[in-house]
Amino acid sequence: MELEKQSYVIAVGVDLTEQEGLFQFTFQIANPKIDDASGGATQTISIPTSDLITATDIANNFVTKKINLDHTRVIIISEELARTGQFISILQPSSRTTQMRRNIQIIVTKEKAETFLRIASPELENKPHKYYQFMITRASETGVIPEADFHHFFQITEGKDDLFLAIFASAVHQEEDLSKPSIEKIAGELITTGGNPAQFMGSAVFKNGKMIDILNAQETRMTTILDKTKKMDDIISAFPDPINPTYNIAGNFIQKEECNIDIKYDAENNHASINVFVPFEFETVAIPSMIRYSDDNELKKILKKALEEHYQSIAEKLIIKTQQQYQAEPFYWSLFIRKFFNDIPSYEEANWSEDIYPNADINVVFQLQRLEFGKSLYDTNLNEMGD
Secondary structure, rough: OHHHHHEEEEEEEEEOOOOOOOOEEEEEEEEOOOOOOOEEEEEEEEEEEEEEHHHHHHHHHOOOOOOOOOOEEEEEEEEHHHOOOHHHHHHHHHHHHOOOOOOOOEEEEOOOOOHHHHHHHOOOOOOOOHHHHHHHHHHEEEEEOOOOOOHHHHHHHHHEOOOEEEEEEEEEOOOOOOOOOOOOOOOOOOOOOOOOOOOEEEEEEEEEEEEEEEEEEHHHHHHOOOOOOOOOEEEEEEEEOOOOOOOOOEEEEEEHHHHEEEEEEEEEOEEEEEEEEEEEEEEEEOOOOOHHHHOOHHHHHHHHHHEEEEHHHHHHHHHHHHHHHHHOOOHHHHHHHHHHOHHHHHHHHHHHHHHHHHHOEEEEEEEEEEEOOOOOOOOOHHHOOOO
């Protein structure tokens, strides 16, 4: 079929309606202008029906060009719908069609999905179909959102032993709490001026296909660090200055080696001890307090210890939350205990998510292997500046 005869859906939104079994499907359609190098516009339409395939068929009755789902980048669901547990029943039929790719990213929005799509419409983008791809790729590189594709969702949900993390987003901003560090916030909590209002930050936690909580950006980063199945690029990170906590020190958190997961299992008592070793490097690029850590070995030791304790504290708090509140983990550590069982029935009987993990003894150690200070070792001494 000719390109100009097709309508390319770049995003699909799903919301609850007042009628049981009926959902609001919203299509954001890119209309590439074949003869116009500047790109194309978008159109957003909403249809109430029972499933995505039926919604697509209905849309074809009044959209001038045939709806095509081959280039769909994201499926967006409202938090209201995600917490009902009905999302998996909506997603299952969608995975059967050959048009829907398994690498489509799942996004949960604080507001209705339709509201998000209409507010965050990439009308100013030269290539609307690239908008979500670029936004998600960039946010994933910084670690503030997880990788959340269709395939991983079904893999985790059907396995029943781990938590799935979806991208959390919002285009409706609330009043910003300036006392809370930016990295400890979620989408919608940052106040920005100008540009597209859509924010992608944090993750929605799913257990057995149902949303149960939200992790902030800092916690989301930590799940990536502790998960050996995920790849993380160097990320910009900030932590309190150990000498002058009024300021933060910023730099690149570099993880060249995977973390080491060592599990010891006591079959008689169905108890596990988990030791996690995380080697990392840190390149300091901003020290607003002007303390000269780079040329004092004692200060370097203080900085090194503060770095290790900072990340270790974040990890420990997150692990306690997953053990006590979620009774399941998003780190995919269930892979490392399966070797202690002869077959699947014995593994399932031991019950990793409800019995073993919540009661496991977990010890996490972060070890700084290399500390650098960027291209310049010394900062300007403001006390020596004059006319």
